[in-house]
Amino acid sequence: MKTHSNIFLIGPMGAGKTTIGRQLARRLHMDFYDSDRIIEERTGVDIPLIFEKEGEAGFRQRESAVIDEFTRKNPILLATGGGVVLDENNRRRLKSRGTVFYLSSDLKSLLERTHKDKNRPLLHGEEPAEVILSRLIEQRDPLYRETADYIVDTSNDSLRHVIQVIIGHLDISE
Numbered sequence: 520m521k522t523h524s525n526i527f528l529i530g531p532m533g534a535g536k537t538t539i540g541r542q543l544a545r546r547l548h549m550d551f552y553d554s555d556r557i558i559e560e561r562t563g564v565d566i567p568l569i570f571e572k573e574g575e576a577g578f579r580q581r582e583s584a585v586i587d588e589f590t591r592k593n594p595i596l597l598a599t600g601g602g603v604v605l606d607e608n609n610r611r612r613l614k615s616r617g618t619v620f621y622l623s624s625d626l627k628s629l630l631e632r633t634h635k636d637k638n639r640p641l642l643h644g645e646e647p648a649e650v651i652l653s654r655l656i657e658q659r660d661p662l663y664r665e666t667a668d669y670i671v672d673t674s675n676d677s678l679r680h681v682i683q684v685i686i687g688h689l690d691i692s693e
Contacts, residue, residue, distance in 0.1 A: 524594035525617025526689070529663055531656055532601040533632035534622040535673045535681070540598035543682050553598045554585050561585075575602075583609055590616040601655065604662035613666055620685055621667035623660075625674040626652060 526549070528536040537553050544551035558581050559565055569578045583606050589597055590612045597617075603609050613619050624632075629652055664670065669688045673681050 525590065525592070526596045526685075527590070527613045527617045527619045528596070528598045528622055529604060529613065529619060529666060530601065530622035530673075531624065531629055531652070531659065531663075533629040533652075534601075534624045535632070535678070536598035536622055539622060539673065539678060539681055539685075540596050542678060543685060544596040546682060546686070547596070549594055549596045550592075551596050551598070552589055552592075554582060554589065554603065555600045557585050557589065558582060579606060582606075586612055601659070604659055604666050610662065610666045614668075618669070618689065619667045620688075621663040621670045622673045622681075623663070623670055624672065626656065628674045629656075 526543070526547075528540050530536055537556075540553065541551050543549075555566055558569070558578070562569060562581070564572075566578065569581070573581075579602065582600055582603060586599065586603060586606075586609045589595065599609075599613070603613070626649065630649055633648065633652070669685070671681060671684050671688075676684070
């Protein structure tokens with residue numbers, strides 16, 4: 520176990536990073552941040568509009584700046600966007616500044632959790648969401664695995680159980 524007190528959650532959209540992160544932070548008495556929400560608060564617009572106006576590249580620049588700033592805070596729990604691992608600097612910062620948990624989930628669970636969410640610009644292309652999500656997972660899974668200290672499957676376990684698994688990996692006393 521690393522000795523950092525920061526906890527970073529990575530994984531695909533719909534894996535539960537925000538929901539689990541918020542509950543875990545409460546349980547561990549840590550400050551919780553969500554990189555996507557920080558970007559929305561700072562720009563005053565939602566992520567789909569950022570994608571529309573600036574493209575994915577513009578969004579990724581904003582995301583990298585937030586990752587650099589917030590991974591320097593200590594101690595925090597940070598839920599990241601699904602594409603955070605696409606940038607090598609983000610991966611390096613996450614690994615070196617905290618303990619990284621890859622929240623993985625099967626495709627069926629991800630589709631169930633994201634199908635009604637209009638705040639997921641990458642899912643609203645011309646292809647079906649299943650095809651898009653499959654491609655994203657195929658592309659990003661190796662990067663999540665490279666970055667993570669621990670992998671936790673969130674497909675079928677309860678929120679409570681996932682939190683217990685994560686806490687079990689941490690060298691802390693609550």
